[in-house]
Amino acid sequence: MGTDGEMSLRLLVVIPEDESAVERELAATHSPALRVVGRACTESQALQSYFRCAPDVVVLECRLAPEEPARLVGLLKRVAPGSCIVALVPAEDSVAASAARALGADAIGLLAELPVLLGRLSAAAAV
Numbered sequence: 001m002g003t004d005g006e007m008s009l010r011l012l013v014v015i016p017e018d019e020s021a022v023e024r025e026l027a028a029t030h031s032p033a034l035r036v037v038g039r040a041c042t043e044s045q046a047l048q049s050y051f052r053c054a055p056d057v058v059v060l061e062c063r064l065a066p067e068e069p070a071r072l073v074g075l076l077k078r079v080a081p082g083s084c085i086v087a088l089v090p091a092e093d094s095v096a097a098s099a100a101r102a103l104g105a106d107a108i109g110l111l112a113e114l115p116v117l118l119g120r121l122s123a124a125a126a127v
Contacts, residue, residue, distance in 0.1 A: 009122050010037045012055035014072065016064050017041040021111055022088065026059075029115045033122050043072050050080060057121055058085045059114070060105075062096040070099035077104040086117050 038053035087100035
């Protein structure tokens with residue numbers, strides 16, 4: 001729990017190697033309730049990190065695998081059914097968003113919505 005009763009979320013950030021926009025967005029939130037415990041740039045790194053770090057939430061930038069943007073969502077949901085995944089997509093009505101929804105992502109949105117999405121998950125976890 002955070003100091004104000006808010007639930008603290010441990011995050012695994014899965015982003016393309018050259019992408020730091022997600023990390024900048026997280027840093028800009030200045031929330032003590034969010035803590036990055038792992039970072040991965042490939043699907044195999046993400047799976048290894050998931051089981052090593054045991055994060056509360058996986059933040060997945062769907063551009064990680066442009067040919068199959070939500071493949072990691074489905075894979076994680078199969079090997080770790082209790083995983084909580086936030087899929088960041090280029091547009092709400094994109095193929096990536098539809099695929100992430102179909103494969104069981106817990107929250108889907110644009111990068112700018114990340115603080116709100118994580119805030120909702122934190123509030124839900126605190127209940």
